[in-house]
Amino acid sequence: MSSGIDARDLTAWQIIRKGVALSPALRDGIGVTLLLAALSTVGSSVVPIVIQVMVDRGFESGVDRSEVWSYVAGAAVIVGLTGACAYATKVRLFVASERGLAQLRIAAFRHVHDLSMLTQSSERRGSLVSRVTSDIDQVSLFVQFTGMMIVVSVGQMLVATVIMAWYSWQLTIIVWVCFLPLLWSLRYFQPRLSAAYDHVRQTVGEMLAVIAEPVVGASVVRAYNIERRTQQRIDGGIDTNLRANVRAQRLVAVTFAAAGVAGGLANASVIVVGVLLGVAGQLSMGTVIAFAFLVSLFVGPVQIATQVLTEAQNAIASWRRVIDLVETPADVVDPGPSGATLPHESLGATFRDVQFGYPGGSLVLHDVDVSLDARERIAVVGETGSGKTTFAKLLTRLMDPTSGSILVGGHDLRTISFDSLRRRVVMVPQEGFLFDATLAANLRYGKRDATDGELVEAIEKLELRGWLDTLPDGLASEVGERGESLSSGERQLVALTRAYLADPDLLVLDEATSAVDPQTEMRATRALERLLSGRTSVTIAHRLSTAEVADRILVFDAGRIVEQGDHASLVTASGVYTRLHASWVAQSHLESAARLDT
Numbered sequence: 205m206s207s208g209i210d211a212r213d214l215t216a217w218q219i220i221r222k223g224v225a226l227s228p229a230l231r232d233g234i235g236v237t238l239l240l241a242a243l244s245t246v247g248s249s250v251v252p253i254v255i256q257v258m259v260d261r262g263f264e265s266g267v268d269r270s271e272v273w274s275y276v277a278g279a280a281v282i283v284g285l286t287g288a289c290a291y292a293t294k295v296r297l298f299v300a301s302e303r304g305l306a307q308l309r310i311a312a313f314r315h316v317h318d319l320s321m322l323t324q325s326s327e328r329r330g331s332l333v334s335r336v337t338s339d340i341d342q343v344s345l346f347v348q349f350t351g352m353m354i355v356v357s358v359g360q361m362l363v364a365t366v367i368m369a370w371y372s373w374q375l376t377i378i379v380w381v382c383f384l385p386l387l388w389s390l391r392y393f394q395p396r397l398s399a400a401y402d403h404v405r406q407t408v409g410e411m412l413a414v415i416a417e418p419v420v421g422a423s424v425v426r427a428y429n430i431e432r433r434t435q436q437r438i439d440g441g442i443d444t445n446l447r448a449n450v451r452a453q454r455l456v457a458v459t460f461a462a463a464g465v466a467g468g469l470a471n472a473s474v475i476v477v478g479v480l481l482g483v484a485g486q487l488s489m490g491t492v493i494a495f496a497f498l499v500s501l502f503v504g505p506v507q508i509a510t511q512v513l514t515e516a517q518n519a520i521a522s523w524r525r526v527i528d529l530v531e532t533p534a535d536v537v538d539p540g541p542s543g544a545t546l547p548h549e550s551l552g553a554t555f556r557d558v559q560f561g562y563p564g565g566s567l568v569l570h571d572v573d574v575s576l577d578a579r580e581r582i583a584v585v586g587e588t589g590s591g592k593t594t595f596a597k598l599l600t601r602l603m604d605p606t607s608g609s610i611l612v613g614g615h616d617l618r619t620i621s622f623d624s625l626r627r628r629v630v631m632v633p634q635e636g637f638l639f640d641a642t643l644a645a646n647l648r649y650g651k652r653d654a655t656d657g658e659l660v661e662a663i664e665k666l667e668l669r670g671w672l673d674t675l676p677d678g679l680a681s682e683v684g685e686r687g688e689s690l691s692s693g694e695r696q697l698v699a700l701t702r703a704y705l706a707d708p709d710l711l712v713l714d715e716a717t718s719a720v721d722p723q724t725e726m727r728a729t730r731a732l733e734r735l736l737s738g739r740t741s742v743t744i745a746h747r748l749s750t751a752e753v754a755d756r757i758l759v760f761d762a763g764r765i766v767e768q769g770d771h772a773s774l775v776t777a778s779g780v781y782t783r784l785h786a787s788w789v790a791q792s793h794l795e796s797a798a799r800l801d802t
C-alpha cells in the first residue's frame with residue numbers, strides 16, 4: 205500500500221510471527237495440539253515395526269497364532285488411538301484458526317474504515333476487498349491444513365529417520381543421499397516460488413478490482429456503450445491472473461516431480477542394498493521388508509512437504525498483504541474516548557493558515573484563514589476544481605490539512621473524538637448513499653434507535669408528509685439497491701431527513717446539481733430551509749438562490765478564498781463572484797426558455 209510499513213521486506217518466518225501476533229487465538233492450546241500431532245505421527249510408524257517383529261519371529265521360531273493376534277490387537281489399538289489423535293488435532297486446529305482469523309478479519313475490516321478517504325481512493329477498492337476476503341481465506345487454508353501438514357510431515361520424516369537408523373544406519377544414509385539434492389534444490393526454488401505467488405496474489409487483487417468497477421458503474425458502462433472495452437479489461441485481468449497461476453504451478457510441478465524421482469530412487473536403492481546386506485547376513489528379512497514400508501513413510505511426507513511448502517508460499521504472500529494493510533498507518537486518527545467532546549449547541553469553526561495537497565500532488569488549498577460563526581449560513585462558491593469540496597472534506601475531517609489547523613467549537617479537529625465529531629458535524633453529500641432496505645431503515649442511519657413515530661415526525665417537520673403519502677408502502681417502502689427505486693430528487697429528500705434526524709450542530713452540504721421536477725425541487729427547498737434553521741451550515745452552492753440567501757459567501761478561486769461577503773455586496777464588486785453570478789443568471793434564463801419550449 206502507498207503509505208504502509210513495507211511488509212514486502214519481511215522474511216516468511218517474520219510474516220508468520222507477525223501474523224500470529226495479529227491473531228493471538230491461533231496460539232490457544234497450541235502445545236496440546238502439537239503433542240497430539242506428535243502422538244499421531246509416532247503412532248503411524250507402529251505398523252512397519254509390528255511387521256518386522258512378526259516376520260523375523262515367524263522365520264526364527266515359527267508362527268505362534270496367539271502372539272500374532274496379540275500383536276495385531278495391539279497394533280489395532282495403537283492405530284485407533286492414532287486416528288483419534290489425528291481427529292482431535294484437526295478439530296483443535298480448526299477451532300483455533302477460525303478464532304484467530306476472525307480476529308484478523310475484524311482488525312482488517314476496522315482498519316479499512318479507519319483509513320482516510322485518501323488511502324481508500326489511491327488503493328482501488330476491489331483490491332482492498334480481496335485483502336480482507338480472498339487473502340484471509342488463503343491464510344486460513346494455510347493455518348488449518350498446509351501449516352500443520354508441514355509440521356506433521358517434518359515430524360514423520362524425523363520419526364521415520366530415527367527408526368530407520370535404529371534398523372540400519374547404512375540404508376538410512378542411502379535414503380538421505382537420494383533426497384539431499386532435492387532438499388538442496390529447494391533453496392533455489394523457494395525464492396522463485398515466493399515471488400511467483402506474490403505475483404499471483406497481486407493479480408487476484410487487480411482482477412477483483414477490474415471486475416468490481418463495472419459492476420458498481422453498470423449504468424455508465426451501458427449508457428456509454430463501453431461494454432466491449434470493459435469486457436476487454438476484465439478479460440485482460442483474468443488472463444494476467446491465469447498466466448501468473450500457470451507460471452507458479454509449473455514451478456510447483458517441478459518440485460513435486462523431483463520428489464517423486466528421489467522417492468523412486470530411494471526405494472530401489474534400499475531394496476538392492478538391503479538384499480545385498482541381507483545376503484551378507486547383516487540384515488534380517490523382516491528388517492528389509494520393514495524398511496520398504498519405512499521408506500514410504502519417509503517419501504510420502506517429503507512429497508507432501510515439498511508440495512505444501514510451495515502452497516505455503518501462496519499463503520505467506522496473502523498474509524503479507526493482509527499485514528501490510530493492517531499496518532498501514534491511519535492518517536486520520538481517532539483520538540478515541542480520551543478525545544474532546546463537542547457540546548450540543550450551535551458550533552462555529554475556524555481555519556488557521558490551512559494548506560492542503562493530495563498525496564503526490566501540489567497544493568490545492570492555499571492560506572485558508574477564515575472563521576465561521578455559530579448559526580451562520582455560509583455558501584461556498586467557485587469554478588469547478590477551485591477547492592470547494594476539499595474545503596468541506598477538511599471541515600468534516602475526512603482528511604487532515606497538510607499544514608495549519610481547523611477548530612470546531614474551539615477544539616482542534618484532530619483532538620475531537622470521532623464519536624462526538626460525527627454526532628455534531630454531519631456532511632450531506634450530493635448523492636446520499638442509500639442501502640438496499642426500507643425507507644425507515646435508511647432514515648435510521650441518521651438516528652439508530654428512532655421509532656416509526658419519530659421518523660414520521662421528522663418527515664412532517666420538514667414538510668415532507670405529502671411526499672411520504674405518495675410512496676406505496678410509506679416508511680416500509682423498499683428503496684432498491686443504492687436507492688434506485690426512488691428518483692434522484694427523492695433520494696435527496698431521504699438524505700435531508702436523515703441529516704435532520706441526526707440533529708447536528710454544524711451541517712456541511714454539497715448541494716445536488718441534478719435537475720429534479722419542480723414539485724420535488726420545491727419540497728427539497730422547504731425541507732432544507734427547516735433543516736438549516738438554527739444551525740451553522742456550510743453549503744457548496746451550485747444554485748444562485750442558495751448563494752443569494754446565505755449570510756456570507758466564500759468565493760474560491762484556484763484554491764484560495766478570494767472574496768467573501770453577502771450577495772448584495774459581492775454582486776457589484778466586479779470580481780469572481782460577479783462573473784459567476786452573471787453566468788448563473790444566463791444559465792437560468794436558458795433553462796426557463798427550454799422549459800417554456802417544452
Ligand SMILES: Nc1ncnc2c1ncn2[C@@H]1O[C@H](COP(=O)(O)OP(=O)(O)OP(=O)(O)O)[C@@H](O)[C@H]1O
Nearest residue numbers: 325562565568586587588589590591592593594595
Ligand atoms: N482525490 C484527489 N486526488 C488528487 N487530486 C484531487 C482529488 N480530489 C480533488 N483533487 C484536485 O483538487 C483540486 C480541487 O478539487 P475540489 O474537488 O476540491 O474542487 P471543487 O471546487 O469542489 O470542484 P467541483 O465543483 O467540480 O466539485 C482539483 O484540482 C482536483 O483536481
